[in-house]
Amino acid sequence: MTGITYEDFIDLDYEPADDELVCDFRVTPASDMDMESAGSRVASESSNGTWAELQVEGSITDLSATCFDIQGDRIRVAYPDALFEHGNMPQVLSCIAGNILGMKAVERIRLLDCDWPEPLTSSFPGPQYGTSVRSELLDAADRPITATVPKPKVGLSTDQHVQVAYEAWTGGIDLLKDDENLTDQSFNRYEDRLYQSLERRDEAEEETGERKSYLVNVTGTGDQMLERVQMAADAGCEFVMVDVVTAGWAAVQQVRELTEEEGLAIHAHRAMHAAFDRVPDHGVSMRALAQVARLCGVDHIHTGTADLGKLENEDTAGINEWLASDLHGLKDVLPMASGGLHPGLVPELVDRIGTNIGIQAGGGVHGHPDGTHAGAKALRQSIDAAVAGIDIEEYADTHPELRTALDKWGTETPR
Numbered sequence: 400m401t402g403i404t405y406e407d408f409i410d411l412d413y414e415p416a417d418d419e420l421v422c423d424f425r426v427t428p429a430s431d432m433d434m435e436s437a438g439s440r441v442a443s444e445s446s447n448g449t450w451a452e453l454q455v456e457g458s459i460t461d462l463s464a465t466c467f468d469i470q471g472d473r474i475r476v477a478y479p480d481a482l483f484e485h486g487n488m489p490q491v492l493s494c495i496a497g498n499i500l501g502m503k504a505v506e507r508i509r510l511l512d513c514d515w516p517e518p519l520t521s522s523f524p525g526p527q528y529g530t531s532v533r534s535e536l537l538d539a540a541d542r543p544i545t546a547t548v549p550k551p552k553v554g555l556s557t558d559q560h561v562q563v564a565y566e567a568w569t570g571g572i573d574l575l576k577d578d579e580n581l582t583d584q585s586f587n588r589y590e591d592r593l594y595q596s597l598e599r600r601d602e603a604e605e606e607t608g609e610r611k612s613y614l615v616n617v618t619g620t621g622d623q624m625l626e627r628v629q630m631a632a633d634a635g636c637e638f639v640m641v642d643v644v645t646a647g648w649a650a651v652q653q654v655r656e657l658t659e660e661e662g663l664a665i666h667a668h669r670a671m672h673a674a675f676d677r678v679p680d681h682g683v684s685m686r687a688l689a690q691v692a693r694l695c696g697v698d699h700i701h702t703g704t705a706d707l708g709k710l711e712n713e714d715t716a717g718i719n720e721w722l723a724s725d726l727h728g729l730k731d732v733l734p735m736a737s738g739g740l741h742p743g744l745v746p747e748l749v750d751r752i753g754t755n756i757g758i759q760a761g762g763g764v765h766g767h768p769d770g771t772h773a774g775a776k777a778l779r780q781s782i783d784a785a786v787a788g789i790d791i792e793e794y795a796d797t798h799p800e801l802r803t804a805l806d807k808w809g810t811e812t813p814r
């Protein structure tokens with residue numbers, strides 16, 4: 400038997416093994432603690448230690464994490480592969496983002512980043528499509544895909560929702576998108592909305608010659624979500640949307656299994672992410688949440704507007720770069736820029752984060768002075784100008800819908 404204490408979870412000469420998960424944390428120790436004491440407690444409480452000295456069988460320490468690096472307010476912790484149940488994201492998060500976020504030993508702690516090893520990573524499916532949705536499911540291989548949420552976010556009847564969708568699709572939008580809080584309320588039932596929207600979608604495809612689809616929100620209880628995914632597949636839809644943070648990663652993993660069978664792509668909305676990532680020195684970073692989402696298999700995820708829109712963003716460009724990076728063969732993820740976007744912001748947005756993205760505009764389409772159809776055309780025109788490298792003002796001279804949008808919103812960030 401061996402006695403283990405917090406001090407056994409820190410070794411600044413330790414070299415992590417290739418199959419270990421390495422996590423970076425920003426730590427503000429409690430006033431009576433130094434970084435080493437805090438680091439040892441983080442490694443201990445996020446693996447298999449606790450506050451009291453324990454007498455254990457030697458092999459149990461094989462599951463113990465090690466704080467192996469301290470730089471300023473950053474610590475790095477290595478987790479043995481055997482600590483984790485492969486393929487079980489809630490279990491992984493219960494380790495690396497569990498009780499440690501509430502320990503008195505630290506005043507603040509934030510999970511910043513993870514270095515995912517091959518064995519653990521390969522136990523997750525990753526995305527089915529990733530950015531290849533642009534050419535496999537849509538006709539947007541050489542430009543950002545466009546999406547729009549009918550606004551007001553909820554309250555439209557199914558008829559109104561479907562009419563707005565048709566006007567947006569025929570105006571050049573690729574994807575209709577439900578809002579994060581629209582599911583199966585009495586004023587706009589899921590099943591009616593799904594089938595009637597897809598009927599108009601077919602008409603819009605006929606009319607435009609472009610493939611169109613629908614990010615239908617399947618968020619609900621576990622069983623409801625599977626039923627709604629199955630209904631979306633049966634109705635001929637190519638995508639589903641999930642509020643991944645509020646639904647939870649277990650639900651995302653279940654949905655991913657069914658979408659694999661049905662060949663559907665998953666759009667991840669991140670509503671509630673700010674509860675985890677907004678306070679810069681505490682919580683879980685959006686970068687870490689995006690990493691979890693990629694492993695669990697979403698094809699798109701909202702990552703912000705590089706500070707151009709109405710919502711706070713954390714490092715959109717850095718997160719997008721990671722989503723496009725090689726990760727032991729897992730597919731990439733398409734970043735979705737959304738939140739206060741309108742045509743006037745598109746040139747700067749594309750400058751900052753490129754064209755391998757999705758652009759969602761709700762107010763920026765339906766708030767157009769001439770209505771949804773003109774708003775959709777204006778958004779598409781702004782993207783065509785940005786992709787062609789033509790100055791947007793010059794392009795607006797020959798595109799009246801864009802002209803009207805610029806006259807209304809200019810290049811301002813809404814507040």
Ligand SMILES: O=C(O)[C@@](O)(COP(=O)(O)O)[C@H](O)[C@H](O)COP(=O)(O)O
Binds near residue numbers: 548578669670737738
């Ligand atoms: O409800 C909204 O605010 C939106 O539909 C945008 O509407 P607008 O286009 O009308 O602004 C999206 O949910 C946010 O963009 C989500 O934030 P994020 O993308 O940062 O996760």
Ligand SMILES: [Mg+2]
Binds near residue numbers: 548552578579
């Ligand atoms: Mg929304």
